[in-house]
Amino acid sequence: MTTAYEELETRFRRHSVLRGAVAVLHWDSAVMMPMGGANARSDQLAELALVCHEILTGAGLAELLDAAEGDAEGLDDWQRANLVEMRRRWLHANAVPAELVRALSEACSTCEVVWREARANDDFAAVRPYLEQVVRLTRESAEAKSEPLRCTPYDALLDIHDPGSRAAEVEPIFDELSNFLNGFIGEVVEAQRGEPSAAPPRGRFPVDAQRRLGEKLMRHLGFDFGHGRLDTSHHPFTGGVREDQRLTTRYNEHDFTSGLMAILHETGHALYEKGLPEKWRHQPVGASRGMSMHESQSLIVEMQACRSDAFIRCLAGLVRETFGGEGIEWQADNLIRVYRRVQPGLIRVDADEVTYPVHVVMRFHLERALIAGDLKVADLPDAWREGMRNCLGVQPNDDRDGCMQDIHWFSGGFGYFPTYTLGAIAAAQLFAAARAADAGVMPGLEKGDFEPLLSWLRVNVHECGSRYMPREILMRATGRSFDVEGFKTHLRTRYLK
Amino acid sequence: MTTAYEELETRFRRHSVLRGAVAVLHWDSAVMMPMGGANARSDQLAELALVCHEILTGAGLAELLDAAEGDAEGLDDWQRANLVEMRRRWLHANAVPAELVRALSEACSTCEVVWREARANDDFAAVRPYLEQVVRLTRESAEAKSEPLRCTPYDALLDIHDPGSRAAEVEPIFDELSNFLNGFIGEVVEAQRGEPSAAPPRGRFPVDAQRRLGEKLMRHLGFDFGHGRLDTSHHPFTGGVREDQRLTTRYNEHDFTSGLMAILHETGHALYEKGLPEKWRHQPVGASRGMSMHESQSLIVEMQACRSDAFIRCLAGLVRETFGGEGIEWQADNLIRVYRRVQPGLIRVDADEVTYPVHVVMRFHLERALIAGDLKVADLPDAWREGMRNCLGVQPNDDRDGCMQDIHWFSGGFGYFPTYTLGAIAAAQLFAAARAADAGVMPGLEKGDFEPLLSWLRVNVHECGSRYMPREILMRATGRSFDVEGFKTHLRTRYLK
Numbered sequence: 001m002t003t004a005y006e007e008l009e010t011r012f013r014r015h016s017v018l019r020g021a022v023a024v025l026h027w028d029s030a031v032m033m034p035m036g037g038a039n040a041r042s043d044q045l046a047e048l049a050l051v052c053h054e055i056l057t058g059a060g061l062a063e064l065l066d067a068a069e070g071d072a073e074g075l076d077d078w079q080r081a082n083l084v085e086m087r088r089r090w091l092h093a094n095a096v097p098a099e100l101v102r103a104l105s106e107a108c109s110t111c112e113v114v115w116r117e118a119r120a121n122d123d124f125a126a127v128r129p130y131l132e133q134v135v136r137l138t139r140e141s142a143e144a145k146s147e148p149l150r151c152t153p154y155d156a157l158l159d160i161h162d163p164g165s166r167a168a169e170v171e172p173i174f175d176e177l178s179n180f181l182n183g184f185i186g187e188v189v190e191a192q193r194g195e196p197s198a199a200p201p202r203g204r205f206p207v208d209a210q211r212r213l214g215e216k217l218m219r220h221l222g223f224d225f226g227h228g229r230l231d232t233s234h235h236p237f238t239g240g241v242r243e244d245q246r247l248t249t250r251y252n253e254h255d256f257t258s259g260l261m262a263i264l265h266e267t268g269h270a271l272y273e274k275g276l277p278e279k280w281r282h283q284p285v286g287a288s289r290g291m292s293m294h295e296s297q298s299l300i301v302e303m304q305a306c307r308s309d310a311f312i313r314c315l316a317g318l319v320r321e322t323f324g325g326e327g328i329e330w331q332a333d334n335l336i337r338v339y340r341r342v343q344p345g346l347i348r349v350d351a352d353e354v355t356y357p358v359h360v361v362m363r364f365h366l367e368r369a370l371i372a373g374d375l376k377v378a379d380l381p382d383a384w385r386e387g388m389r390n391c392l393g394v395q396p397n398d399d400r401d402g403c404m405q406d407i408h409w410f411s412g413g414f415g416y417f418p419t420y421t422l423g424a425i426a427a428a429q430l431f432a433a434a435r436a437a438d439a440g441v442m443p444g445l446e447k448g449d450f451e452p453l454l455s456w457l458r459v460n461v462h463e464c465g466s467r468y469m470p471r472e473i474l475m476r477a478t479g480r481s482f483d484v485e486g487f488k489t490h491l492r493t494r495y496l497k
Numbered sequence: 498m499t500t501a502y503e504e505l506e507t508r509f510r511r512h513s514v515l516r517g518a519v520a521v522l523h524w525d526s527a528v529m530m531p532m533g534g535a536n537a538r539s540d541q542l543a544e545l546a547l548v549c550h551e552i553l554t555g556a557g558l559a560e561l562l563d564a565a566e567g568d569a570e571g572l573d574d575w576q577r578a579n580l581v582e583m584r585r586r587w588l589h590a591n592a593v594p595a596e597l598v599r600a601l602s603e604a605c606s607t608c609e610v611v612w613r614e615a616r617a618n619d620d621f622a623a624v625r626p627y628l629e630q631v632v633r634l635t636r637e638s639a640e641a642k643s644e645p646l647r648c649t650p651y652d653a654l655l656d657i658h659d660p661g662s663r664a665a666e667v668e669p670i671f672d673e674l675s676n677f678l679n680g681f682i683g684e685v686v687e688a689q690r691g692e693p694s695a696a697p698p699r700g701r702f703p704v705d706a707q708r709r710l711g712e713k714l715m716r717h718l719g720f721d722f723g724h725g726r727l728d729t730s731h732h733p734f735t736g737g738v739r740e741d742q743r744l745t746t747r748y749n750e751h752d753f754t755s756g757l758m759a760i761l762h763e764t765g766h767a768l769y770e771k772g773l774p775e776k777w778r779h780q781p782v783g784a785s786r787g788m789s790m791h792e793s794q795s796l797i798v799e800m801q802a803c804r805s806d807a808f809i810r811c812l813a814g815l816v817r818e819t820f821g822g823e824g825i826e827w828q829a830d831n832l833i834r835v836y837r838r839v840q841p842g843l844i845r846v847d848a849d850e851v852t853y854p855v856h857v858v859m860r861f862h863l864e865r866a867l868i869a870g871d872l873k874v875a876d877l878p879d880a881w882r883e884g885m886r887n888c889l890g891v892q893p894n895d896d897r898d899g900c901m902q903d904i905h906w907f908s909g910g911f912g913y914f915p916t917y918t919l920g921a922i923a924a925a926q927l928f929a930a931a932r933a934a935d936a937g938v939m940p941g942l943e944k945g946d947f948e949p950l951l952s953w954l955r956v957n958v959h960e961c962g963s964r965y966m967p968r969e970i971l972m973r974a975t976g977r978s979f980d981v982e983g984f985k986t987h988l989r990t991r992y993l994k
Binding site for chain 1: 511514515517518521522525529530531532533534536537538540541544545548721722723724725726737738739740741
C-alpha cells in the first residue's frame with residue numbers, strides 16, 4: 001500500500017516535471033519565439049501555471065500532508081526535510097485563489113512582452129498600465145499569503161525567491177552595507193585615479209569568436225554541452241532544466257569583457273543545478289535552496305574566482321589567443337584593472353562588484369514601496385532618477401537605462417533583487433571557507449582548473465539541496481550566517497590592498 | 498448560468514492550449530535540444546500527454562457531452578459540428594487507460610531519440626527493442642479503441658490522423674493507383690530518356706544563401722515571420738502553433754533543389770493552419786481537418802503550384818539571382834526537367850511526384866502487417882528490402898536508407914503514411930477546381946503571386962476547419978470525393994504531354 005508520504009512524492013514529482021516544461025517554454029520566449037507568438041505563449045504559460053497550481057491545491061493534498069506529518073517517525077532526515085518543503089509550497093499555493101494565479105501569470109507574460117518593445121523605444125508610458133496591473137495583482141497575491149505565512153505581504157514575496165528571508169532581517173544587513181559603501185566607493189575611486197588607466201582592449205570582436213571563447217571557458221568550468229546550450233537574449237539568464245541547461249548572454253562587438261563575465265556568472269548557476277542531489281531529483285528537498293544561494297554560486301564563480309588575480313592571469317592568455325590581441329592592454333595586469341574598475345554607473349548588470357549592491361538596495365526600497373502602495377507606478381521613473389542621484393551620484397537621461405533596464409518587475413519578479421546582494425555576501429564567505437579548507441583552490445585557478453573549488457562547493461552547498469535553510473547552509477559551511485563583515489573584508493582586500 | 502455546451506468549450510480550449518505547449522516542446526526536441534536533455538523532455542511530454550488525457554477523460558465530461566447532445570437544438574451548425582468533434586475526441590481518449598497513454602508517450606519519446614543515433618550509425622539492432630515496445634503499445638492502444646469506434650485496430654490508427662478514414666476504403670484507391678503506376682512509371686522513364694538530361698545546377702550553395710532564398714519564397718507565399726521561424730532538423734516538419742509556426746527543412750550544400758521544395762511544402766502546411774477559422778481557435782471544429790487535408794495543402798503548393806511551368810519560370814530568375822548562376826542548367830527549361838525527373842529511388846522524401854505513392858503504398862501494407870502482428874519488427878528490414886525490390890526495382894544496401902529513413906514509426910506515427918497519397922490525390926482535384934474557378938490562378942504563379950490560388954483555398958478548404966469530414970470538403974469544393982481519376986489525369990498531362 002502507498003503511504004501518504006509516497007503519494008506526496010508522486011504528486012510533487014509531477015509538479016516538478018511540469019515546471020520543467022514551463023522553464024523550457026520561458027527560455028523559448030526569450031530566445032527563439034517570434035514577437036507574434038507572445039499571446040499564444042502567454043496562454044500556454046498561464047494554463048500550465050494553473051495546472052501546477054491545481055496540483056498543489058488538489059483534493060486531498062492537505063490531508064496527505066497532515067497524515068504524513070503525523071506519521072513522520074518512519075521517515076529519514078531527508079524525507080522529513082522534504083515534507084517540510086512540501087508544506088511550505090502548499091502554504092504558498094493554497095493562499096491564492098486559482099483565478100488570481102491565472103490572472104497574474106497572464107499579466108506577467110503580457111507585460112514582459114510589452115516591456116521588450118517599450119524598453120527598445122524608451123517608452124515607459126506604453127508599459128505603464130501593464131506594470132500597474134502586475135503590481136496590483138502581485139500585491140493582492142502577497143496579501144493573500146501574508147496571513148498563513150505569518151509575515152508582511154512583502155516578506156511573502158521575499159519568501160518565494162529566498163525561503164525564510166524577511167525584510168526586517170535584510171534591512172539591517174543592507175543598512176550596514178550601505179553605510180560602509182557610502183564612504184568606501186569614494187575611497188576606491190580616488191585610489192584608482194592614481195593607477196594606470198584601465199582600458200578594455202579595443203577592436204571589433206565577432207560574436208562567433210566571443211561565443212567560442214565563452215564555450216571554452218564553460219567547458220573549463222565543467223559545463224557539459226551534451227546537457228545544455230549557450231544562446232543570446234536581452235538579459236542573460238540560466239533556464240531550462242537540470243539535464244538540459246539553457247544559458248544565455250548578450251554580446252557587444254566592441255567590448256568582449258562583459259558578455260564573457262555574464263557567461264561565467266550563468267555557468268555558476270548551471271553548476272549549482274547540476275550538483276543538486278540526484279537522488280532527490282524532482283522532489284522539493286532536491287531543489288536549489290532559493291535565489292540567494294543560487295546567486296552565491298554564480299558570484300563565487302564570477303566575482304570570487306574569475307576576478308581573482310590567479311584566474312585573470314590564465315584568462316589573459318586565452319583572450320589573446322582567441323582575438324589575436326597584442327600589446328599592453330591585452331596583458332593580465334590591464335585585464336585585472338578592467339575587471340576591477342569601480343565606477344558608479346546607470347546599469348545594474350554592467351555594474352562593478354563594489355557599486356552593484358547600491359543598485360540592489362535602491363530596488364529593495366523601491367519595490368517595498370510599490371508593494372506597500374507608498375509609491376505609484378506612474379511615479380517610478382522620477383523615484384528612480386532621484387534614487388540614482390542620491391545613492392550613486394549619477395542620473396539616467398531616459399527610462400531605458402533607468403527603471404526599464406531590468407526584466408524583473410515587468411515579469412512579476414518582486415522580492416527577487418535582494419537575493420543578488422545576499423548572494424554576494426554569501427559568495428565571499430564561502431570562497432574564504434573553501435580557500436581555508438583546500439590549499440589547492442587558488443593554484444587551481446591559476447591553471448584554469450576549477451575542480452578544487454567545485455569539489456568543496458559540491459559537498460558544502462550543492463549536495464545540500466533544500467535540506468537546510470540558506471542561513472543554516474552558511475552556518476555549517478562557514479560558521480556564520482550572512483556575514484557583512486566578511487564581504488567588507490573581501491572588498492577592502494581586493495580594492496584597497 | 499453556464500450551459501453544458503459552454504462548459505465543454507472551456508475544457509476543450511484548455512486541452513488545445515496545452516497541446517500547443519506540447520507542440521513547441523516537440524519542435525524544441527527536434528531542433529534545439531542537446532542529446533542529454535532527452536530523458537527529461539520525455540518525462541515532460543509524457544506528463545503533459547497525461548494532463549491532456551485527463552482533460553478528455555475528466556469527471557463529468559461524458560455527462561456534459563450527453564447533456565449538450567440532448568439539448569442541441571439551441572446550437573448553430575458550427576456549434577453542432579464542434580460537438581460532434583468533441584465526441585470523436587472523447588471516444589479516442591476514453592478507450593485507452595491513462596497508464597497506457599503514459600507508457601506509449603514515454604516509449605515514443607525514447608524510441609525517437611534512440612532512432613536518431615541508430616539511423617546515423619545504420620544500426621537497426623540498437624533501435625529494434627524500442628520499436629518493438631512502440632509497436633506493442635500502439636497495438637494495445639488501437640485494440641482498445643477498435644470496439645468503441647467500431648472499426649479494426651488499424652482503422653483506429655488511421656482515424657487519429659485522418660478522421661473517418663478506413664483501410665477498406667483506402668485499399669481500393671491505393672490498388673487502383675498502384676495498378677496505374679505499375680505501367681506508367683516505366684512509360685515516363687522511357688519518355689524522359691529521349692529528353693535532354695536533367696542535371697541540377699552544380700556548385701557549392703551555402704546554407705545561409707539557401708535559407709535566405711527559402712525565406713524570400715515563404716514571404717511570397719504569404720508567410721509572416723512575425724509569427725514563425727525557419728530552422729533545420731533531420732526531417733522537415735511544421736511545428737509550433739498557429740500564431741507561432743516553426744518550420745524546418747534540411748540543406749544539402751551541393752544541391753539546393755530539394756531543401757527548397759521542402760520549404761515550399763512546409764509553407765503549404767503553415768498557410769492551412771493560418772487560414773483556419775479564427776473564431777473557432779482552440780475549439781475542435783476550428784482545427785485542421787486531419788492529415789490528408791493537411792497534406793493536400795502542402796502538396797497543392799509544392800507539387801501543383803510550385804512545380805508548374807508557370808512558377809518554375811519565375812523561380813529560375815530568383816535562383817540565378819541568389820546563387821549567381823549562369824549557363825544552360827540555370828534556365829527554367831532545365832529546372833522544370835529537374836523538378837519533374839522521374840526515377841525510382843530509395844528515399845521517400847526525395848522521391849518524385851510519380852514514384853512517391855509507391856513508397857506510401859508499401860508502408861501502408863507494412864504497417865498494417867506490423868499492427869496485425871503478421872510482421873515482426875525483427876523482420877522489418879528484410880520485408881522493406883523485398884518490398885522496394887518488388888515495387889520499384891531498387892534495393893537499399895543499408896537500413897539507414899531502408900526502414901530507418903522515416904521518423905514516423907519510431908515516434909509512434911502509425912496510420913499516418915496513407916495521408917500523404919490521399920493528400921496528393923486531393924491536391925490534384927483541388928488545384929484543377931481552383932483553376933476552373935479563377936482564371937487568374939496560373940497567370941499569378943507566373944509572377945510568383947499565390948494570392949488567387951490562396952484566396953480560393955481559404956474559402957473552400959481553410960475556413961472549413963473541421964466543420965465537415967475530409968471527403969465532404971472535397972465534395973463541396975470539387976464535386977467528388979477522393980478521385981484517383983483526376984490524379985491520373987494530372988500525372989498523364991504533366992509527364993506524358
